[in-house]
C-alpha cells in the first residue's frame with residue numbers, strides 16, 4: 001500500500017483558524033488544512049513553509065508541533081503532521097477554490113476531509129491561540 005507523508009498548517013489569526021477548500025482532485029470541494037507532501041531531504045518544517053508559499057503565496061512562522069494523525073484511504077495510507085502556525089504576510093489563493101477563517105464555534109460548519117477529524121478535535125480541545 002502506498003504511503004503519503006504530509007504536513008499541514010493550523011494557521012491562527014485573531015482567535016480564528018484558516019481552512020482552505022481543495023480546488024482539484026479526488027477531494028475537490030472538501031475543506032482541509034493547507035499543506036502537502038514532504039519532499040525528499042526536507043524537514044517537516046521546511047516542507048510546510050514551502051507548501052504554504054506555493055499554495056497561498058504567504059510566509060508563515062511554524063510555532064509548534066500540534067499532532068500526528070494517520071488515515072487509511074482505499075488507495076493509500078496517510079501520515080499527516082500538523083503544526084500551529086502564524087502568518088507573516090497576507091494570503092492569496094493560488095491552488096484552492098476557497099478559504100475561510102473559522103472561530104472555534106464555526107469549526108464544524110464546513111465539510112472537512114474525513115481524515116482531519118483528529119486535527120479538528122485538537123483545535124476544539126487543545127489549541128492555544
Ligand SMILES: Nc1nc2c([nH]c(=O)n2[C@H]2C[C@H](O)[C@@H](COP(=O)(O)OP(=O)(O)OP(=O)(O)O)O2)c(=O)[nH]1
Nearest residue numbers: 004006007008032033034035036037078113115116
Ligand atoms: N494538505 C492537506 N492534505 C490532506 C489533508 N487531509 C488529507 O487527507 N490530506 C491528503 C489529501 C492528499 O491526498 C494529501 C496531500 O497531498 P497534496 O496533493 O495536497 O500534496 P501536494 O501539494 O504535495 O500535491 P501535488 O503537488 O501532488 O498536487 O493528503 C489536509 O488537511 N491538508
